[in-house]
Amino acid sequence: MKKSSILLFILLVTGIMQAQDRTQPKPGNAPVVNIKKPQSFVLPNGLKVMIVENHKLPRVTYNLAIDNAPFAEGNKKGADDLCSSLLGNGSKNIPKDAFNEEIDFLGASIDFTSHGAYASSLSKYANRILELMADGSLNPIFTQVEFDKEKAKLSENLKAEEKSVPSIANRVTDALAFGKNHPAGEYVSEETLKNVTLADVKANYNNYFVPENAYLVIIGDIKYTNIKPIVEKLFGKWKKSSTPKLTYAAPINVPFTQINFVDVPNAVQSEISLVNTVNLKMSDPDFFPAIIATNILGGDFNSYLNMNLREKHGWTYGASAAIGSGKYVSKLKSASAVRNVVTDSAVVEFIKEIKKIRTEKVSDEVLKNVKAGYIGRFVMQVEKPQAVAQYALNIETEGLPANFYENYIKAINVVTAEEVMTAANKYFLLDNTRIVIAGKGADVIAGLETLKIPIFFFDNYGNPVEKPNYK
């Protein structure tokens, strides 16, 4: 021990000698950033339009985003997905083949979903692509032939993913955390897909593809004055209507920490997710402490989880934590994929790191670094046209104060270590956490049983099962 510290000392000295002018440079003056606002207008039917002119490149993007509340589909789960697949296959005015051909011919792309559309094109075709996007969105055709085809593909897709360890893990984690009857917890299966009819898809479109909560964001090489009348003409006819307002029972976190195990015999890594549900709005006073706490726990390479599971132990390619935020209930999830043999040890370290952030004040250095990371990424993004549009959209859809982004840097800077710890205790509910593990039971269950954490067993779809008999 003594010997190596002497060696270290020598290394240090030689380091300094060589490094006369190779010390870490100091940053220059921080760049001054300007936050621009898009030009915008609202159509009588409720559609809000935001335009960011940017003439650097001869291209344009259109993003039609319908910000509806999530809804559950129950035993017909899949209708909404099929609505997405069926949209964009022609319109009442243009047959499918001619429609697809024209988009491709222009070298452009348009993706349609049940909650909007996104198009990208060279600006010389800007008007035509917007026409096609509007036509495909507002005058769709839903035919039995296309419906049958897309349903068969969706069913086949389920089969293709059937043995995927990450897919199984994600599905079961959400089903257990939110409950299978909740919009965030339900999933498409062969059974629900069987129940979906063409009429359900049409009803889905009629109920939800409406301008009530819709935004059209236009970025690129177009002129506001030119595009505004075109938007008015194309989207003015979109019929005003309001979406069904449904409510769901709030998900309840488990009363005690537990392992929820899914046996996937083909797994060579265990997918581990520690999850609890949270309610965190971007407008909440502890929004910034909460995202900073999450970042410290598992947001980047330097995080507690990654430094422990990857860099200290070499158990994984990466470990991370993410917290959902927004108007609706979401989740805090800490996750990693680790080799089978270390599954139980990894669970112990996850718990240790979450405990640490709940009980120990984060060091000044770590807090300072994480804040600098947020601010740097903000400074680099803020002047880009995509960010200008995104920030404006967030202010609208998340109910933020108009100066949210003007205050962003300040809001990050004032967060204290105490606030981080308070947020960690409020949102990282260690005593109400499910530790969902999808892995090879035969290899890992014996180790997990030594942890003295109650274990419950589930199938690939989150249904409780008896403990399987592992070979």
Added chain:
Amino acid sequence: MKKSIMILSAVLLMGGVVSAQKVDFEVYDLDNGLHVILHNDPSAPVVVTSVMYHVGSKDESPDRTGFAHFFEHLLFEGTENIKRGEWFKIVTSNGGVNNANTSDDRTYYYEVFPSNNLELGLWMESERMMHPVINKIGVDTQNEVVKEEKRTNFDNRPYGNILPVVKENMFKNHPYRWSTIGSMKDLDAATLEEFQAFNKKYYTPNNAVLVVAGDFENKQAKEWIQKYFGPIKKGEAVIKKTFLEEPITQTINATYEDPNIQISMLVASYRTPSMKTRDARVLDLISSYLSDGKSSKLYKKIVDDKKMALQIGAVGFSQEDYGMCIIYGLPMGTFKSADLLKEIDEEIVKIQTDLISEKDYQKLQNTFDNQFVNANSKVEGIAENLAKFHMLYGDINLINTEIGIFHSITREEIRDVAKKYLNPNQRLILDYVPSKEQAHN
């Protein structure tokens, strides 16, 4: 129907080349052979510092595969002036992001910082080039991490092993035959000295290109580049070996069992020439013709009209020495891989026999114009493209002129190139099937 055709012909008449986009840059060399590229873009307060090293998995020895990718991990471990574990902290605490990636041909390291940290980015990359610390603790840790990377990205993922299997069947002599991540056995067997020797050989200024792109002043940047990179010693010249592959003249048949899947995948892979050749670019057009967009030949026929496949695609895998054109499909319902192959072959024979239509030809040009504009839309992308065209293509001007090559390709060339490279006896047919037994670790 009539209306849309009229609109189409109007567009055809307009045609024209993409205008209003030229990437400007300045290039020079340091005395130690480091090639420097500067590209100014003041539109956002961002600066990219990146280094591309001309070393990839094809430079490895057959019993020590995975080295280049392993270095992508090792070279974050620290330098004489950056302690182990500090690299990422320095980047984050100065508001930046960073990463690296490795291919068979080259390795690329980069930082993106707010524009007031250009000097820091240059210092970090010069530290990495000048005196990285390659020691046992770093090697041991990253050895475990890389094994988990392989499990996550290949072995625990449906269809994860397609590319390694295709490569090992397509190349018999060329180092492209092994996967970029390499063999875990080789990495276990490698000694610290071997890693250090690999570093000394390939990670030299004369085997690298430095790019600075974004919001900065050229004069100041040049001073700092000289200050930090100037003192780095020139390495021995790297002599690239040539590996020739005999042409494939008989269909190669292979099967691979994946425990993570339930639906077989058909893979047909043709060997193609270096990405630097005109023929390779013609083959890019052919891949696009076959599978880009809902109106493309394979998608329209096999997925949309005949409902034989869940997915179909043709991808060009472009590389320095050889490439591959890989066509894949997931058969649906009662259809089998052989049924898809029959349909695919019919379309290829059409390309080989008749000229593609004028309209399809114009569609390809429009598609590539669009891709060209988007390829240079972000400063991060421009930095990498500049390095790539300089180092791998040997002509940095291609960042502006390559689109002209695509425009100059004729329909006749498309036919002839399809005839030259895309014949049934020139390919691998891989049956990528569900495993009959359970996973083997």
